[in-house]
Amino acid sequence: MRFFVFFIYFYNMKLKTLTLFFILFCHFHVVQAQLGFCTGTKGDPIFTENFGSGLDFGPALNPGITSYTFINGTPNDGQYTLHYRTNLYSSWHNSLDHTPDTDVNGYNGKSLIVNASIAPNYFFKKVVTNLCVNTTFEFSAWLMNVYNAASVGACSGTGIPINVTFEIWDETETTLLQSGNTNAIQGTNAPIWTQYGLVFTTASNQTSVVLKMRNNGAGGCGNDLAIDDIMFRSCGDLAQIKTAGVNSNFMNICQNQLPNDIQLQVEINNPNNHVYQWQKSNDAINWTAISGANSTSYWVTNFSTTTYYRVKIAQDISNLNNDFCSTVTPEFGIHIISIPNAPTSLGNKTYCINEINKSIAVSVNTNETTNWYGSPTGNDLVLANSNVLIPSSSGTYYAEAKNINSLCISNTRTPVTIQLVDVPQLGANQNVLICPNESLLLTVNVENATYLWSNAATTPFIFVNQAGAYTVTVTIANNCSSTKTFFVTQSVVPKIAQVITEFSTVTIICENQGPFEYSLDGIHFQNSNTFYNVSGGLKKAYVRTTNSCNIPDVKAFVLVQIPNFFSPNNDGINDFFEIENAQDFRNFHFYIFDRYGKLIQKLSTSNSRWDGKYLGLDLPAADYWYNANFEDTIQISGHFSILR
Incomplete structure (x- = not known):
């Protein structure tokens, strides 16, 4: 007999910690343990034990499963029962089982409730059959320390902790395939179900294993536990389907953009240690095996309808058709998206070029928008994502429908024509001056046009003799028109108020404001109203407007220069x-x-x-x-x- 010491890492899902502990075996064949949960793809449960349902106690487990004694009531040390609630003692938690079943009477799912023996021993043994050869499995079970640490006058502190070792043996119980220990699970103030698991692999001719649970805690006040939802299921490497350029588990393909083919690839940790069977489905529910598709990649060549793909993976070819002994990847969908219909034109339009809102428009279905192009085909995009276009020039523009979600586009583009008609070119509004006691001609000249002035005249020109704003509207074919306004201002007539002389300096002062020009000889005018170095004598001051009216005012004055x-x-x-x-x-x-x-x-x-x-x-x-x-x-x- 040989002794083996194993360093075992146990992963606690509730506490999310890794625990290192030592186990000393004496046995003929020992397999180094791999502890924890399956981190890959999980298959359907091949074995489950939830201990039934009902409001009564029991029934007792089949012979050979436990060395403990069944009690149809509250168990003492070394006894067990099955019940839908755990508060069989006042110091125990009042909890339902891990996954409560219900009927007309309410919750009634049961769990295995164990009052541990004084001495450590095995309290549960179950032969699990119909397993698959050369297959990795995950065993899991849910445990709870039923002692309520908040109870008064019961156990000291949190009571004696529970401590359970799980063991997976071959059917001869000579080879230990896997084991793991929970370590001490203390009593808590509230009921807590905690899941524990092991991962093991069957041999090439192995279809059965023996599950054993060992109580390592001491008897007495505490060390009482409930067990529920024991499960075995296959565990495959983490696998998923990928294709180039896609980072999700689906891809959308528009009906008018179908590729020749697409390669789907299984990404898996150990591709050479598995066998594969590609499957497809039209609804992601009912699956059909694809004949001959047994490698890590598959080329899709038929894109007639939306299709989902997945891969069934097993570690042995004999398990490939057994759902309990294989795993499947998450589905990958190739969605064939119907294309939108071409937009519906809201009509060709004709506008005068000076109109404010010059637009053409189309209508599309809900969740669709429009891209506008300058040609029936090609990439000369004019405007994106708008059902309305405001062109800057006449022409035909082409509207293409686009689905907002799938981005699929219509097969054809809808032509819509806009004509921008020129308007009379009248030039900018004008400021004009009218001279006193004169008439002013205001005129515009456009061929084949009609006229309407603000004074109701309908001729190309009018005469005015008063200041004011005069507007004319000129209309040509297609009723396009332009408007121009003449702002007529009465010219100011200069009036000299006085001439101020100071030796050789002369300043001309007017009663009103210009702009004016000033002169002392009527020939040479200047903008300044002050003259310097003027000789004495009898003089005349001249003031005139700077505009075309050229209306002067004249005043004689004497400049006497007497020496000092x-x-x-x-x-x-x-x-x-x-x-x-x-x-x-x-x-x-x-x-x-x-x-x-x-x-x-x-x-x-x-x-x-x-x-x-x-x-x-x-x-x-x-x-x-x-x-x-x-x-x-x-x-x-x-x-x-x-x-x-």
């Missing part, structure tokens, strides 16, 4: 006191006085210069005063100096 000083010392510079351009004045009198008011000199139009002498003698340097009269209307006075 002169120096009569015969040096040829500023030797005389002189009134500039005195000859311009028809009537001019200028009187000079000394500081005592004595008249010294009299100047006039004919005698406008003084040499600074009085009675032939030079007057001394001093200030002298004057009093002047120009044109009998202008009176000025002031003083000047003689410098020696």
